[in-house]
Amino acid sequence: MIHTISNRNRFRIPKKAVPYILLAPIFIYYIIFWLIPVLTNVKEVFTDFDGHFTLLGNFKFMAENELFKQSVRNTALFAFVSVILEYLVALLLAVVLNISFPGNRAMMFISMIPMAITPTATAILWKTGLMSDGWINTVLLNLHLVDKGFIYMNAEGLNAVGMLILIDAWTVTPSVMVILIAGLQGLQKDQKEAAYLFGATKLQIFRDVTIPTLRPSITTSIITRMIAAIQVWSISVMVLGYGKAPFLVERVAFYIEEIPGVETSSKLAYTYSFFTTVVVLIATIFYLRISERNARNQA
């Protein structure tokens, strides 16, 4: 027994090294499956077809592409409008519904469903509705809101983006509402009561107590949502088809799926995916800066 203990001690790893040994597998994993792909992508973006360095060559090539401008505009519009719309509506709903009423839990449960649906399934769900003999026209006609059904599938340009924003709003808004209600319920009641005692109005309380308390949870969730919104693609392709409402990632998928194996298309796929990544990173940093500055101004 004594022998084995001393034996064990001899091979004992220095305590300081233990965390590094535990983290080593992750480190190696990320070098292989994250760093190498990232660097490969960067290399591809900054070399031309012959493998020579080019700073802007591929970006020019991408920008000359007919749908590039549209895809940038649509992505920006989609990410911006959908996030603002969803959070405003969700905040409004959360404030109204932040009370206990019969059926409260059932409503919360129902609200979480759309977000849990796989994106490709969401696209099919809405496609069955948007067909000219689909259920959306059925509902509109039954409610006598219109005399004749619309044809949605031919939507192009901004109409198409607007339609996709509404679909996204259906998916996301109810869940955001649930999360904001949860945030509001964590709010200290005494804080509110104290504010009342000092004569604050409901609006003042909302602005100076509710919003600042919710800020940390809103910040994280908006960033998560924004990152997802910038990467929208499958709903656009499945509902409308390629090129009808181009987005950045939709272009990546287009070059991979529709024109596979061609040198130019793989170059464009690299450049678009690099561009998307940069947009995501910039958007995240930008948003964090703004919300930090607002927080400071308020303080």
Added chain:
Amino acid sequence: MNTLNPMEKTMIALVVAFMCLIVIIPLLFFTSVAFSNSMEVNSFPKALFASSKVTVKIVPQDGGKYELLYDYGKGSGYESILTSARTSNFESHFRRQYGVSISGDDLFKDWEMTRTKGSMEFTYRKTPFLNFIQFFRVVPNAASGLRNSIVVSAYTILISLFFGSLGGYAIARYRFKGRDQINVALLIVRMFPTVGISVSMAVLLIKMGLFDSMLGLACIYSVPNIALTSWITSSIFVGISKEMEEASLIFGANSFQTFKNITLPLAFPALAASSMYSFLTAWNDTISALILTNKNQTLSLVVYKAIGTTSSGIQYAAAGSIVLILPALVFTFIIRKYIGQMWGGVKL
């Protein structure tokens, strides 16, 4: 609650009702499509619930033929659809158009009496879940897609748990140089858009011989999930008291027994939650599967492709979507208390 006046109560009731309708109505119509036959899919206006029965009118004709008539419900009454003497024609017509799986001989046996009584109406019960069966039969790669999705989810869970829990343990239990930087790095990897690495990942996987394989696909799905698992498990490992582990060691348990009997049971909820996140990433993704697979498609990709190839049979794609939705739905609800924390530290 007590301070609400009737006006406010009414308003809240309206808001709640409106919200529930907005969420539920699309879901009901969609489910209805998944259980509809071709006739119902092409009919307008759509029904909120799919019918369970089909009624046709049969007119006997000369030469052993039967004429089949169907009422589209558009007010124009019965219309002639098919006249034939062959059982197989009716059999495939019933299966494809009405969602009724019945043999042609049985149909002809039923219709025999029209020879004496003249034209009659017949009602048949739709075969339940026929669209689901058809989805796996008709849509290319559907059955293997389901299998692949399960396999890739399992791989993703295993890889993320192994690497992630090691990291989570290290971050929770040790104070070491570079700990904060590692936390930041893990956050960046978690937020990093997958599309930024998946195109070049194809090259890497081809080199490794993992292209078009579920293991290769799991490697990319694990990238955000290893970081996520470390993050979730580290918060749990902090909570498991070190004293308890030490006590167990003092009472003679070896480190493996301690881990098995003390640490693992306490950490189990966190491990389960992070597994479900890994599952959802692998199950819901389409873009990486599109880029990194060729023949071995996942179910999500199969459903994505089904919409392009079988525009005539959107009910099959809808049925496939429901197969895709159910596990995702169940797992999302199990981990809903973590979703709030993910989205910024609120408890749901």
